[in-house]
Amino acid sequence: MVAAEEIQITATSRSDPGVSRRELLLTTAITLIFSTTSASALVVRDSLPWSPNAGSPPTPVRPGPWAYFTAQEGAAVEALVDRLIPPDPQTPGGKDAGCAVFIDRQLAGPYGKAERLYMRAPFVDGTPQQGNQSPLTPAARYRQALAALDKYSRATYAGKSFAQLSDSDKDKLLAGLEKGEVRLEGADGRAFFELLLQNTQEGFFADPVYGGNRNMVAWKMIGYPGARYDYRDWVERHNQRYPLPPLSIGGRPEWVR
Amino acid sequence: MARKLPATDVVIVGLGWTGSILAHELAASGLNVVAIERGPWRDTATDFPPAYAPDELRYHIRHDLFLRPAQVTMTFRHKVSETALPIRSWGSFMPPNGVGGGGVHWNAETWRFLPSDLQMKTHLTQRYGEKFLPPDMTIQDWGITYDELEPHYDKFEYLCGTSGQAGNIKGQIKAGGNPFEGQRSREYPTPPQKQPYGPTLFAQAAAAMGYKPFPQPSGNLSQAYTNPLGCNLGPCTYCGHCEWFGCGNYSKASPQTTILPALVRYPNFEARTQCEVLKINLDKSGKRATGVTYVDSSANEWEQPADLVLLCAFQLFNVHLLLLSGIGKPYDPNTGEGVIGRNYSYQVTSSVDAYFDDKIFNPFIASGSIGMCIDEFNGDNFDHGPHGFVGGGYLGAVQTNGRPIQSTRTPKGTPRWGLEWKRAVAKNYLSGYQVVTHGGCCSYRDAYFDLDPTYTDRFGRRLMRITFDFHENELKMSQYLTDRLAEVAQKMGPRQFDKKPRTGPYDVTTYQTTHTCGGAIMGADPKSSALNRYLQSWDVSNLFVMGATAFPQNAGYNPTDTVGALAYWSADAIIKQYLKNPGPLVQA
Numbered sequence: 001m002v003a004a005e006e007i008q009i010t011a012t013s014r015s016d017p018g019v020s021r022r023e024l025l026l027t028t029a030i031t032l033i034f035s036t037t038s039a040s041a042l043v044v045r046d047s048l049p050w051s052p053n054a055g056s057p058p059t060p061v062r063p064g065p066w067a068y069f070t071a072q073e074g075a076a077v078e079a080l081v082d083r084l085i086p087p088d089p090q091t092p093g094g095k096d097a098g099c100a101v102f103i104d105r106q107l108a109g110p111y112g113k114a115e116r117l118y119m120r121a122p123f124v125d126g127t128p129q130q131g132n133q134s135p136l137t138p139a140a141r142y143r144q145a146l147a148a149l150d151k152y153s154r155a156t157y158a159g160k161s162f163a164q165l166s167d168s169d170k171d172k173l174l175a176g177l178e179k180g181e182v183r184l185e186g187a188d189g190r191a192f193f194e195l196l197l198q199n200t201q202e203g204f205f206a207d208p209v210y211g212g213n214r215n216m217v218a219w220k221m222i223g224y225p226g227a228r229y230d231y232r233d234w235v236e237r238h239n240q241r242y243p244l245p246p247l248s249i250g251g252r253p254e255w256v257r
Numbered sequence: 258m259a260r261k262l263p264a265t266d267v268v269i270v271g272l273g274w275t276g277s278i279l280a281h282e283l284a285a286s287g288l289n290v291v292a293i294e295r296g297p298w299r300d301t302a303t304d305f306p307p308a309y310a311p312d313e314l315r316y317h318i319r320h321d322l323f324l325r326p327a328q329v330t331m332t333f334r335h336k337v338s339e340t341a342l343p344i345r346s347w348g349s350f351m352p353p354n355g356v357g358g359g360g361v362h363w364n365a366e367t368w369r370f371l372p373s374d375l376q377m378k379t380h381l382t383q384r385y386g387e388k389f390l391p392p393d394m395t396i397q398d399w400g401i402t403y404d405e406l407e408p409h410y411d412k413f414e415y416l417c418g419t420s421g422q423a424g425n426i427k428g429q430i431k432a433g434g435n436p437f438e439g440q441r442s443r444e445y446p447t448p449p450q451k452q453p454y455g456p457t458l459f460a461q462a463a464a465a466m467g468y469k470p471f472p473q474p475s476g477n478l479s480q481a482y483t484n485p486l487g488c489n490l491g492p493c494t495y496c497g498h499c500e501w502f503g504c505g506n507y508s509k510a511s512p513q514t515t516i517l518p519a520l521v522r523y524p525n526f527e528a529r530t531q532c533e534v535l536k537i538n539l540d541k542s543g544k545r546a547t548g549v550t551y552v553d554s555s556a557n558e559w560e561q562p563a564d565l566v567l568l569c570a571f572q573l574f575n576v577h578l579l580l581l582s583g584i585g586k587p588y589d590p591n592t593g594e595g596v597i598g599r600n601y602s603y604q605v606t607s608s609v610d611a612y613f614d615d616k617i618f619n620p621f622i623a624s625g626s627i628g629m630c631i632d633e634f635n636g637d638n639f640d641h642g643p644h645g646f647v648g649g650g651y652l653g654a655v656q657t658n659g660r661p662i663q664s665t666r667t668p669k670g671t672p673r674w675g676l677e678w679k680r681a682v683a684k685n686y687l688s689g690y691q692v693v694t695h696g697g698c699c700s701y702r703d704a705y706f707d708l709d710p711t712y713t714d715r716f717g718r719r720l721m722r723i724t725f726d727f728h729e730n731e732l733k734m735s736q737y738l739t740d741r742l743a744e745v746a747q748k749m750g751p752r753q754f755d756k757k758p759r760t761g762p763y764d765v766t767t768y769q770t771t772h773t774c775g776g777a778i779m780g781a782d783p784k785s786s787a788l789n790r791y792l793q794s795w796d797v798s799n800l801f802v803m804g805a806t807a808f809p810q811n812a813g814y815n816p817t818d819t820v821g822a823l824a825y826w827s828a829d830a831i832i833k834q835y836l837k838n839p840g841p842l843v844q845a
Contacts, residue, residue, distance in 0.1 A: 041553035041555070044528040045521065045524070047521055047522070055306055055308070055309070058315060084675070085678075091683070115325075116319075116320070116326065117346050118346075120712060122711065124340065126339075126340065126342040130765060131333075131345060131348060131765055178674075200674075207314060221679075221683045224621055224659060226311075227312075228311075229307045229506075230495075231494060231495040231497075235451045235452075236452075240617065241619075242619050249309045249311065
């Protein structure tokens with residue numbers, strides 16, 4: 001039997017002893033081959049290719065101007081998310097929870113650019129169960145649909161943009177999109193509604209480091225303690241509310257102020 | 258043009274569960290082993306430390322640890338008359354990528370199949386008669402018995418440190434375990450995990466109805482464990498971030514926690530990551546593999562010659578590589594002939610969502626594989642005669658997570674947005690509870706893989722095409738299982754419950770499980786199977802193919818324990834039989 005890597009039992013800091021840090025060893029032949037041809041293909045021999053502080057934590061979203069939306073688009077999305085998740089006396093709505101900021105930053109990043117998706121032609125419409133076949137990236141779908149929504153709103157409601165509508169007109173328009181009864185010119189309104197609803201709820205419930213769920217309002221609303229990672233003391237305390245407030249992977253607001 | 262590297266004894270395609278197991282067994286027996294892995298190296302401390310591991314958006318919603326469809330995907334259609342279109346974003350299943358494979362981000366539900374599952378065709382025909390089975394159903398026996406596989410199940414579970422409670426040790430039924438399971442040679446390595454409120458209530462209700470509830474066998478460990486390779490695992494903290502996530506606590510059995518630290522110490526083992534195998538090379542006879550051709554991350558092509566080729570990629574990619582390499586006869590649904598692509602099967606799950614007024618379930622106190630289950634309706638544990646279908650599944654309260662993007666369920670009739678939705682989410686998050694069925698899936702003549710005529714990957718290779726839909730047998734099964742589950746849910750005392758049986762057509766956009774099976778199945782006859790009982794290719798005897806690729810159909814359990822057991826079974830045959838006398842281990 002071979003002596004195995006000593007593994008730390010509980011999750012603690014990265015500087016814990018017990019994990020071997022021997023340098024990566026490469027055979028001569030392979031080193032020559034890969035050193036001239038490949039930056040990221042990695043040969044692993046003799047020890048785990050582990051180095052301290054080599055993690056990739058998320059980059060927190062910072063407040064500030066829109067990264068992707070125009071001012072007009074941003075105003076429309078703030079109004080949209082605030083009807084999908086309206087404010088109530090206990091919990092802010094989508095706008096104050098930061099859902100529009102979340103969507104903006106997502107669209108400005110790899111998600112918005114469809115970097116991970118299969119985007120090769122031909123693009124052909126199929127059955128709903130075959131999934132989205134649009135050639136457009138999520139960012140482009142927002143741009144196209146928000147323009148079409150603005151046009152529809154102004155044509156239908158005496159020149160008013162979506163953000164300028166009364167709450168009941170906003171809800172009527174959204175319900176029309178959801179049911180496919182409101183037809184937008186040059187955009188699939190129903191598909192956009194689904195995308196928007198999905199992204200809004202993502203922003204509302206995701207970790208606050210991504211710009212939504214500001215001050216963990218959504219987690220407080222439902223009683224989710226967030227990124228606590230250890231519930232051994234509570235697993236067998238049946239039918240009792242967990243006592244600690246939520247925690248983000250970015251900490252708690254009072255820790256960083 | 259590929260440049261040729263020095264030859265090695267063994268080349269392994271894919272360093273997930275099966276690749277790690279085979280690499281370890283063969284390196285320990287003295288062979289030179291090279292493993293080629295498409296994705297990156299991954300380790301607990303560097304890739305999913307607790308500081309940021311519990312990130313639902315990154316890992317679950319944006320699929321951070323998975324293969325990118327931009328790298329390679331499949332096309333999908335329900336039936337031959339439909340045009341297959343590419344799966345542009347993952348939905349129904351989540352193909353893994355990187356060292357550790359699916360073993361990094363599984364829920365760690367560690368079930369054995371029933372003895373009768375492995376001889377499904379013979380067993381059902383004997384009990385119900387040939388005519389009981391639909392004519393287009395193509396289920397087969399596996400060519401191996403449970404008793405043959407048992408020592409290898411045991412070995413995989415002791416590698417993992419699986420937490421559970423035996424129900425049958427050497428034929429003796431044990432109270433508190435699963436009385437329907439095949440006999441085990443000994444108790445689980447570690448005791449069951451603790452159970453939160455929901456599973457406890459479910460077990461009380463099930464027991465009151467005369468069922469025999471037992472804890473789900475878990476690869477998230479109840480206590481610290483040192484496995485036979487000397488690797489240490491720590492106790493699970495019930496953080497509720499298992500499936501889709503890497504475990505930051507070293508508590509979930511994975512190649513990283515159970516094999517790789519020991520494997521890398523062998524001087525005769527080497528892993529090459531970010532290198533994608535394009536095809537398996539054959540000699541002029543077409544009967545012998547000469548190695549593989551792969552491309553590194555700088556788009557350079559290399560040929561790695563080897564005496565033995567082990568295909569250990571995820572199930573879908575094993576089949577894809579066989580089709581691309583021209584190994585074995587491709588399956589033709591019109592004639593029913595051919596073996597590569599044959600018998601694609603999946604899994605059929607369903608749920609009952611229950612809503613209570615007076616209970617707090619704390620759904621976030623979870624592990625991917627805690628829960629209490631009953632097995633009365635799995636496999637052929639009940640008489641199917643009156644029901645007109647075959648197969649079954651376990652029912653259970655399996656508390657895998659309370660992650661709020663995924664798990665904020667609302668009662669039927671609630672709007673999907675607006676104030677009413679928001680109030681329903683706030684009201685039901687802690688006091689709603691979902692119980693599930695996890696059912697098997699038979700194989701059929703028209704459910705198969707081939708190469709797509711239109712779409713290609715980034716290297717210009719044809720994508721694999723999936724033709725699949727649920728059949729009446731499975732939908733009837735799901736309805737029946739869901740009805741039985743709802744009876745238990747009702748007994749738990751909710752104010753309301755919503756039954757959600759699986760319905761057709763199959764939808765590739767909505768997650769169900771990543772238990773895709775078949776396509777190069779094992780069996781006793783080379784006309785109806787691609788692999789013999791040792792997972793050796795009938796056509797190319799120095800090629801072995803691991804994983805759920807070999808399942809002739811899927812049982813009503815999660816597949817990983819059986820995948821691990823088959824890998825050890827095959828490794829044993831390679832070491833004890835093949836290496837002494839290379840060639841076919843079974844004469845066709």
